[in-house]
Amino acid sequence: MTGLIEYLPYAFALIIAIPFLVLLRQFVYSYINLKNQELKLLGVKSNSENKTHSYERMTLFLDRIKPSNLIQKFDKDLAVHEFIYLTERSITEEFEYNASQQLYITKNSWKNIADSKTAVIELLHKTYSSMSDNATLSDFKTVFLMNYMGENDYVSETIEDLRKEIILIA
Template identity: 60%
Template sequence: MDFSQYLPYAAAFIIAIPFLVLCRQFVYSYIALKEKELQLLSVKSGGENRLQAYERMTLFLERMKPANLVNKFDKNLKPHEFIFLTEKSISEEYDYNSSQQLYISKLSWQNITAAKNNIIQLAHKTYENLSSDSNLEEFKTVFLMNYVNGDDYVSQALENLRREYLILSK
């Protein structure tokens, strides 16, 4: 058997092996670097999403404060119309922001939900305790006074949200 005819192929194969090994290492290194880059980008965008969630929920809570709610709608409404529109507005904004619960703690989300429910409940209780001939200005005044004299659950939820964000951003 004469192996001399296979000698050029063997030489080419021996020369090609180091190049193939180097190419393989380069490709795997490149893929590893791209994976790290994607991880860094996802962490960065996750942080941006978290920041945006805290901003959006802070804005939601600020809008939900009774001092801001009383100036929101037309002054010619009846108290029950004001309550309906306020409740609808709060619920729609809450539903719109419900995806933000992915980026904040469960406790903060529970505090936000409780604040929302307490504001709506306070509006209904205020309406129930007013006389039937009360106008919207009287309702708004009593609503604000009831909120000031009661627990400030919106500010408590805001403070908890701020504290949580400061802890997580360190």
């Protein structure tokens, strides 16, 4: 019996420590779960921000390739073929610069953006081939705008589709 009395303080300490250790374990486990949830939310938020940023960049790109904005670019003293070359190069470079945005945009929207880019470039060439060789840049720009206005406004439609998609995402 005297042997058991010697171990009594240890048993008492053990009885007090076990509930404390169980509570500590539950606290640490809950804390880790909350931190994991926080990291997941930050990941979702970051992804959502990337998508929003992508839609903004591609809307800006589409706005820049609208013929009404394209005709204001570059020097007025250029020849028509120089204007077409510089405009096409500018559109292509900006499109390639933004190519990584397709990771965050739906396939359909990306296809519409690429189709809009291609259609504007084709309209530039179609307008040029329909004009006489001695046409001025001012004449070209006027005919280019008229041709665009005579067709379906595919750039604005693509921008509107992007607006609808971003509303669904947000």
